[in-house]
Amino acid sequence: MTSNRTTTPQPQTAGNLFANLAFNIVIPVLILSKLSTDDYLGPVWGLVAALAFPIGFGLWELKQSGKLNFFSIVGIISVLLTGGMSLLQLDPKYIAIKEAAVPGLIGLLILISGRTRFPLVKTILENMQLLNLTLLKEKLSSNGTEQQFEQTLDQATRIIAGSFFLSSVLNYLLAKWLLVSPPGTPAYNEELANMTALSYPVIAIPSTLIMMGAIWYVFSRIPKLTGQSLESFFHEQ
Template sequence: MSQAPAKEENPLVNIIINVLLPTIILSKLSKEGDAVYQLGPTLAMVVALALPFGYGIWHWVKHKKLNIFSCVGLGAILLTGLITIFLWKSPEAKPHVALIFGLKEAIQPLILGSLFLITRRSSNPLFRTFIYNDSIFDVKRIEQSVAEKQRISEYDGLIWKCTLLFFGSFCISAVLNLGLSFYFLGDLEATNPDWRTVYNEQVGRITFWGFLVIGAPLMIVAFYILYTMVNGLEKLTGLDRETLLVPR
């Protein structure tokens, strides 16, 4: 008997555990004080890093492959934590907090977006993981039809075009992240005695509004890429949309 297909992981759970929860921990528990939840910046970073690190180890043991969300989460939290410690220990850097934090926020999506280009010719391209995969498209039938019609170069061109569009969406995210950092941290007074508290609160707001201001445009771009992919495959293969897509 054939084995049942492995259950697909929920991307939302991945994002919550590897990105959202660690960021909230870092922004809310980094205060220094006597309360049990006031861990300080160093210990808060350790706790925040434990989530994506632990999830990444579990994913590796179960699936024998890296979890890209865990890698991104580890990098994001480590950068945020190190920048927070640097800002708190270096008074001369405080006037530039919006630029420093904004560059960090912009670099993260650029790195992730670049991985779509770097892994394009690998055995497991990220574009196929996120968009063009067997849970959405009937890839085997599509590639068989493309081969029969001898349109492989056009097929590769379509995938490359959509990969570039996906990379472009991360570039948009980088610009919006930088803008959010200047909006929320641009007027932070370096001489404010509650500077650390205000900083933590603003980082939390950047995280919250980032999901709204950045998430919505990225969803629109993702749907446009999916629309472009489906229409391009219809023209290349002659198959209709119901045949191209896996029944839900």
């Protein structure tokens, strides 16, 4: 089951992080692995109960933010697709295809964004509200390095897109490796639980590190292109 893990790097409080892990990973895994036998909820209702937590948490996050977030919506849709395919008892290979298709599509959209006025990396920098982008633009303009900075953003965008393509491959391999039992059985739910539990250390963490590396690459280029320290562009607290 894909949780709402398809997101861009955003600042999170410790409370939000723990809630994210609890509702997207821990609770669904416990339900799928421990409560999906016929002695408890059974495989069907166990799956429904497990899906309810990440979907509910995703909707709550959207309501709290007060605005639509593309990546959050994709995460919710992904969970719904996994649940729908499982409840319809489709061949697990379709789950694997879906697991690969979602991050692959996001990676493609990120590449396309690099050809628009709003590349993803620039959007991330704006949302982080860490740098004084107006001052940065002025310094780049005075140094005649605006084009070089745009190239840096383009390279970082490609790196982030690559992280999603990596997720696509890893998602597919993980699903093909773990999902071997027929849907609608306790064994299948337990395999889905294992896939969910492994998704963070195997997929989310490496992809997040790559994305953080892309942002750091942009930061490391700023002093070289402006002749000033990175700290000089931080907003004063």
